Amino acid sequence: MTQPKTGTQPRAALNGRRSGRRRPELASFLRSRRERITPEDVGMPPGPRRRTPGLRREEVAQLAGVGVTWYTWLEQGRPINVSTQVLDAVARTLRLDAAEREHLYRLADVPEPPPVTDETHTMTQDMRMILDSVDPLPAALVNARSDVLAWNQAYAALFPALVNAPVAERNSVWFVFTTPSCCNPILNLEEQAPEQVAIFRYRYSRHLSEPGWQEFIQRLCTASPEFARLWATHDVAPPRPCDKIFRYPAVGDVATRTTSLELASAPGTRMVVYIPIDDESRDRIARLRDHPEAGAIRHRH
Structure with missing residues (x-):
């Protein structure tokens, strides 16, 4: 030898x-x-x-x-x-x-990929301006995993519990499945929940090896038996506009359609805009925006 x-x-x-x-x-x-x-x-x-x-x-x-x-x-x-x-x-x-x-x-002992143009600073400033300019339409900047990164005043009025949540839970999918029914404003949740999970799995397929996704899914399955049940079906669907109806006792029902705009400068990041379906919903969003206390939860768990 x-x-x-x-x-x-x-x-x-x-x-x-x-x-x-x-x-x-x-x-x-x-x-x-x-x-x-x-x-x-x-x-x-x-x-x-x-x-x-x-x-x-x-x-x-x-x-x-x-x-x-x-x-x-x-x-x-x-x-x-x-x-x-x-x-x-x-x-x-x-x-x-x-x-x-x-x-x-x-x-990190990782082979460096080809150089990329750093547009993060410009993207952040531009997106902040766009978010503010589309107000009074509720809008937020989210990543592929649906973590909510930034939002405008109208979005905060529509989802006060979400934007004030701890960072690890400031995620729209987490919000949908872990908010108690008495506090969850989504009126058509039974219809929307399977679609939310199917679209989430579609995005997940591009991040199978990423530990952050695995950790998040494990935590959500533990926190929500309903998410765990729907996740186990392996249903998948491409992203598309979703009709969501919200109920706020102080102003009434708000019917919206979500539109997502993907950012070319930050792959996986998108701006989600909630567009009122009718004039009543538009007026009620404006009332929530002008009186944010109307959408706040008035009890604790």
Whole structure:
């Protein structure tokens, strides 16, 4: 049996030690990039007073469409597997320039994909302006997993519980299936629920290997037996406009049709606009917008 030459070591051992040295550097780099970005920079509301500068870990995870636990482990420098697709989503969220993006891939021991044009900053400013300009139509910016990233005043009036939820639960699918029936404003939920899950599975098929999706689906199946039942059917449907009817005791029923506009500059991200089907619904949305307390839940669980 041939012995290795003196002073040589197996390549796997060298790579393992190199990765071990890079992980702490990766952790420090990610923290530094996260702390330089404010919620306003990415179109999110500032929220309550923050003890540390920049975005929180859960906010980065939501914006990138990855699991909070997975991103936390990545930032802690743990030896987890990282795909180019997921790492690129993190790079976009942290608004890394070309040199920083290349540095990130090296630290994560991931082959760097072809360079891309960074349009995140422009996209964020433009989308914030568009969201505000379509008001009084309720509109929100969401990612492929339906995490709600930004919204306008009319959307906040229509879904106060959703926009004020913790970051990990600020997701429209989570809202549909975990909100108690007494507080859920969706009147035609029995009709909409199967369609929501079928469209969600269609989007999921493009993210099968991403840990954030797996973690989210497991949590939702645990939190909602109805979602778990519908998920087990494996029904799938392409995205399409959906007719949703909402009931608000203070103003009455609001009938809408949702329209989604995909963003070419941020694949997987879309703007969802709720268009009133009739004049009564349009007037009731305006009343909710002018009196946001009318749509608020008046009891706790």
